[in-house]
Amino acid sequence: MNDRRGTGSVVTMTLGIAAFVSLAATYAIGLTLPKTYEQGDYSKLIAIHPGLAWASYVAFGVTAMASVLWLWPRTRSLTWDLLAGSSAEVGVVFTALTLITGSIWGRPTWGVWWVWDARLTLSALELTLLLGYLALRRVPADAEVRGRRSALSALLAVLVVPVNHFAVSWWRTLHQGESLSLTPKDTLDGKFIFAMVLGFLSMTLVYAWLTIHRYRLARREEDVVTDDLDAALEARRREAVTS
């Protein structure tokens, strides 16, 4: 009962250190990036913003995959359900950070915090889909019921992504062209590309590290529920014997 173990292990420890080191490297290299003519210091955001967006897509994808694996009768297990939920939770953080860093970049560059660009709109929709999914997960239910409900709703949400993509890109991108290419491709310096790729790597590592910890925590929560139930049953049994 008084189990004070954390959710760490050798694997997550290594992963955590790798995530920390790569993040520190991204930070250091990001800060040394030169100012650009159009964007000034804000061009340095290229080190983290695309990486954050990438990690949010990974989170969405992992949730979708885990949901499919839960629904497939042969691979159905609590693991996939908890992984789907954990990945979605971490995904919300990354999606929100993507939108926030994007806004910070957009304010000086475009002059506004927000434009109705295809990719921004899609990210905002993705955030609301994830929030809805997590709200549904928080409704108390049996593991089986919650698993089915969450997995089906995750699939329902994923199905709409391609339709959303077309709707939003026809709606916006065709009107005003690609407003969101961070820096024009032909002038993208090797240094910027290196920082961006490093950002992808470090954000992926951070995502994996957080998700594994969150998953283990979810696992422990499930254990507490069953342990408490066992303890309560045991206590009743003892009462019955002594009385």
Place this chain on the structure above:
Amino acid sequence: MWRDARLVAGKDLRIELRSRVALNQVAPFSLLILVLFAFALDPDRDVLARAAAGLYWVAVLLSALLAVQRSAALEATDGVPDSQRLSALDPAGVFLGKAAAVAVQLAVLEVLLGVGVVVLYDVHIHGIVTLVATAVAATVGLAAAGTLYGVLAAGLRVRETLLPLLLLPVVAPVLIAATRASESALTGLATDVSSGDWLRLLAVFAVIYVAFGVVAYGALMEDQ
């Protein structure tokens, strides 16, 4: 499956005919939305007429939420979920029936709202065929997605607050596509993406959610 769908749709529509919830509550609500838009936007400066397509579809979307909630509430009380499971009705049939009943009610609401938009916002209709086709495709999609999320949320204590959060982001493409498709029909002007493309997108959305419902409604019914 089709027989069960007819039975369920007939039952839902009969309940509506006798209780008149959609007619007496949802329809006035949707007209009220149109009036509220007029209060919020300046009616003199032509804003309403230009935004009519979007406002119309927002009103439809909000009314659809109520219609879906009502449709799911019919099945959620008095042990109906259990008796439905025992009734040997095909879940796919139940889904199609419920979605069809919602679609019929939405269609009536859309006609009513259409008249409201023409009268209140001073809109002239240029392409009636496009409008009808848009309405049909969007209605089927909305009814299918709505019915799915309706049953998903039906058994929950937080259903009233959860349903809009789940449903609205998913039907966002319907709002975008239906608005763009009807815009050209209302203004008579050509747009970048033709109405036909938007219609196809609406049709794809409808097909996806009808197909998903036919396959997965049984599993969702079990959880109620």
